[in-house]
Amino acid sequence: MGFPAAAPATLPRMSTSLFTEEHEALRAVVRRWVEREGAEGAPAWERTGGWPRDVLRTVASQGWLSTALAASGGGDVLAGVAMWEELGRLRSAGVVQDLLAQAHAAALLSEAGVPAVAQRAHAGELLVTLAGGALRLRPDGDALLLSGTAPALANAAVADTAVAVVPDEQGIALAVVDTRLPGWHATPPASPFGRRGGHAADVEFRDVRLAGGDVVARGAEGLALMRRRQDRWRLDHAAATVAAAWLAWEDAKAYALQREAFGRPIATFQVNRHALADMAAELSALRALVHDTARRLTLAALESGDTAALRLRADRVSAAVADRCLQLHGGYGYTMEFDVQRAWRDAAHLRVDEAGDAALRDEIAAGLESRMGGGSS
Amino acid sequence: MGFPAAAPATLPRMSTSLFTEEHEALRAVVRRWVEREGAEGAPAWERTGGWPRDVLRTVASQGWLSTALAASGGGDVLAGVAMWEELGRLRSAGVVQDLLAQAHAAALLSEAGVPAVAQRAHAGELLVTLAGGALRLRPDGDALLLSGTAPALANAAVADTAVAVVPDEQGIALAVVDTRLPGWHATPPASPFGRRGGHAADVEFRDVRLAGGDVVARGAEGLALMRRRQDRWRLDHAAATVAAAWLAWEDAKAYALQREAFGRPIATFQVNRHALADMAAELSALRALVHDTARRLTLAALESGDTAALRLRADRVSAAVADRCLQLHGGYGYTMEFDVQRAWRDAAHLRVDEAGDAALRDEIAAGLESRMGGGSS
Amino acid sequence: MSHVIDPPPLELDWELYRPRHDTLRAEVRAWVDASIRPHVDEWEAQDEPGFPRGLFADAARAGLFGWKVDEAFGGNGVDFLADCVVVEELARGGSGGVAAALGAHKDLGSYYIWRFGTDEQRARWVPPSMHGEIVTALGVTEPHAGTDVARIRTRAVRQPGGDWLLNGTKTFITNGSWADVLVIAAQTTEEGGHHGMTLFVVDKDDPGFTSRRIDTLGWRTSHTGELSFADVRLPADRLLGGEELLHQGFVCIMRNFQWERISMALAGTVAARRVLDEGVRLLVDRHGRIPEGWRWRLADLDAEVRAVRALTVHALRLYLHGQDAVREVSMAKAKASVLSVTVADAVLEAHGASGVTATPWIQRALRDSRLNPIGGGTTEIMLEVVGRTLGL
């Protein structure tokens, strides 16, 4: 039982000039699909073993995953933002995070020059996980052995293919791994706080035997690919996360307008009114930053720290908003029957997830230092 | 022009059992004096070159400074707390911080076995500053040369005597310095943010020549004296600081009850009501912590980190309260004609003053680590 | 209200706890460590989360229930500070669900009967409650009346012959879906509101009474229930406190609020301290010391926990002295509740990815504590109460 939103489930238009009509048309299509799947479907996936494979096929068949490609490969940063702003409303960070990983892993495969695998990933035929962690590759005769662990990888529990991200001398090696190979071990989380509808897992590679051709990028090239990909991924992540927080806000507002205490709607109490107004301001600011970052990404004008700051603030503000929205629901916010509990768990989960605020903050601080012409990095 | 407080200027009684009737009688005497001096006098000292010497003589003649002594020397922790809770209402951190320094420097002199000097300090005949900083003592024939700098010392601009706190091999040496000696240089702050009615100064010792007998404590004994003194000082500081914040709160409450906007007192707007309630809760908590810490100090039951945590929170909460109180005053809070601007400047000043939050936090964290049986210190 | 039991004011020293309380604390802690702590993960991981019903009897044998009740009625003799010890040690036990279930039984259901019931009612229901033979609950909150107690719609209408006919719905009732005996608030006048509310005792087997369990974010082992009363017929002796307390239900509820809120503040500060300590332990274990960024954050939290704890003990002291403590209790409840969430949230974050995927205890600490700023009067309501006592 989700509390029905009183307002139409649309994000406000942010400007007349950043998105084209094609972008808005895409947004509308995605929105219709999300309204069908999101309202009823996605929350149920938490209780049914995770999102079903046909979700991936639908998303892929629309070509949506390809927005994550570089412009030269037919991708579109702004289309991606518009799309993730709608997919973020699926009411399930589990599926959203998995789809984000799929889109960006597929794009990475394209850029690393593995068109055949990439195409199947874009088509939704292969489910891909991107495996960053404490990994190493060592030669074994003609072959290579991949070993190490990588925690909390999206899609990993049921992935067909992994792209292993392995530090090498000059940068990063990327290796394509078939998960049917011996030595691949994926363990779903014993106790997931949020992302419950997803297929994340901890992965261990126990001397997985690869051929030299499975390594599709190396060194500085691999590092550059990963860095560019990380910027895009963080942008899309922020677009989706902020959209999820807006949805929680819309729900809370609708609830506060109809729930009465002491004879009047609780939305009319000034403290609640200001809380809703303040959250709207925070989310509007974040969304403006998402769009600004997107624009600068298209112009290749990003600076160090930009996407780290975006992700840090997106995750933290979203978590704070979800928490305040839960409070606005009173006792009902504490039941599993309302959506806000999931928004709260998902947002808290994302905040402490793989990225890690400490690492993000360090990246931002290094950016500040370098702007001021000093610093350690 | 201070806005007249509507409520009687009394702190609420915290319990029936911690303070004795003697303590309460002392509190009442101090309160009467503060109400005479504080309402009109103290704020004016900001514009008249700082608090006048007869303030010290009055305070000293009442024996109030002696509360800071150890119990064995006739001091009384709880009397000190009761007294500083009233002196904190002097509406001028400048004089309050100077008097705190005087009381604790005098007590330190007593404990270091310099009764003659200590007695004159307790009597208000000598104004004393306690000089901690980057100092060193080196022998020069039979004499000792004191050199180095010590920033932002209470009383230093007009002090008669300094107690220099100098690291030595086994701990700390304490040296009594007559400020008429050659080599003593005190520079009042060029631009004081708060504490404007006080006599703080940066001090430089340029090879001040001391006799061996001027060094009144050394090594582990000096360190132990300083540590014990620091706990007492922080406690009294917190008592005074929290009291100043309560006074700012009382002023803001009185203002909010009479100031109207949109046809009703601004105190009746829920956001303001909750802000005042929340501040009252924060200050009540702090005051309870002051009393709890005082009690444990009398029982010699303090643990590492206790007074650091008290001071950290007292300074931070007081600054936050002063800021919110200023906001409640609207445009009038921004004029120099209302007391809240001084409370705001003083509180911000104390927060970043000599103690330094970073050092306090580190002391607290070390305490946490040692409780958990690990850590670096 | 001659038979109503109000806690007597105590002449206390500044130090509240006595050596006997330290002894009790050690005993309760040992019981909690043996009987609750090792099982909680498993109890929560079940499809239908919950703890064995026999735990009520175990807890009774361990002496957890009787500290506000005379020995003649199965209690341990009245000692509110001993009750505080139990509250604190249950909070330290790391399961909000178990603490809530045992607490709702000892502080609400059975305690209402003890405090407001007639001697006959006490004799009938208090001893088995004290022995953990029956499970009790209190039903006040309704779907459309949370903090706003006066607006409940459940009604009891006196029938010819003296029986009452009870109709209505209750929700968020701890123990509600498996209690044997429930104290239920109902309107008993046409006008309703503050002056027309009465408390009744309902037996789970009374015809017309049904309940369902509500699935909740935290407190997952407690049986939070939605209750329905459809023409439940109650004999006259189910009117709690008898005719003397007819229409006095609101006053009774308000009288008990302070203790409930003190309990929540005590529990909140103890939980916050424990979670913070565990966070320190985790970081020291991992890194040898608290890493830099966390040093600042945890130092700030430590200072705040100290202050809020001092406020809570202060409120308790005033209350036990028999002084008006509404302001301080409401302050402590507000501050301790939010702080318990803040601390759990920070320590979850300190765990990093393993916190949100593989560390049930810290997840539970956060989920359980999240009820604190909602239950027993939201933080917003607490600030309203504080504001009122300040003349705002």
Added chain:
Amino acid sequence: MSHVIDPPPLELDWELYRPRHDTLRAEVRAWVDASIRPHVDEWEAQDEPGFPRGLFADAARAGLFGWKVDEAFGGNGVDFLADCVVVEELARGGSGGVAAALGAHKDLGSYYIWRFGTDEQRARWVPPSMHGEIVTALGVTEPHAGTDVARIRTRAVRQPGGDWLLNGTKTFITNGSWADVLVIAAQTTEEGGHHGMTLFVVDKDDPGFTSRRIDTLGWRTSHTGELSFADVRLPADRLLGGEELLHQGFVCIMRNFQWERISMALAGTVAARRVLDEGVRLLVDRHGRIPEGWRWRLADLDAEVRAVRALTVHALRLYLHGQDAVREVSMAKAKASVLSVTVADAVLEAHGASGVTATPWIQRALRDSRLNPIGGGTTEIMLEVVGRTLGL
């Protein structure tokens, strides 16, 4: 209101500033760096803080004033983005007092005459304003009516013969105590309120007009004035906008609010960014890098400054597009104002003891920014406005 000038909506690209604005920015920055920045400490340290009155003419020559006014009236031709550049560079200049004084002249006093005045009034007062020959101010706020504009009590009563007699008091009027020409809001009907307010032009030499300077926490070089009008007789041609705008004063004030608030948000975000950068520079200079605890704190602030800046530019964009931007402008004003204080507070703390005893610029940054959440509509009022636009 045929002669009233409303800013025309612009068809803009996503990028707002054009190369010509970059050129202007460099020029204004150079002027600020030469004519303001080196002198501010000294200007503030005087017994009677203030800057030389000649700065208005200097600023005029540097082209700061004319960007919302036609060239025929001494302006530079209307270019709101150029005006934004001026606002931002003044904010970057590190003196809230100077920025406020120049701003109140260019955005309030003279701009009201330009925007709402008759051609005759424009011709009389706008060119000398643009040339910095006269100093202007706007007087709306009164001791008992701050944000609550409709409740002002200053009254103007039409006399036989057509003159007006003005009586009342204004306070917190930037430039008020040394302005030559002041636009003053007064009630002109018995009922007062929204529909009975009119704007008048007052000359400092009008008999019955007096002013005193108010000493303020920050903005110390601006001449903040309290104004008194005792039977000040105004000829009919002092009615701003003529008979057409009689009783329309409230609407005029509301029309100009959005631009005022956008300016404050632009200034607040620019000041926050600059102060944050200086804080980083300080720490890097002292320690070679940002020390650990500060890394977290400044990273969080950096991310917040980015977000609030993006919101502010978004609000500006909507406004310049001619769209309804009340919500976004109010959000930006609220967030940027508080953030500017938060950042200055943190960077003051980063300085340690020398910050509070010997570093005027950071002290000024904090004192000056502290007005932002109060002036131009408090943060509380901004949230009220936002709430209203959200249907709350």
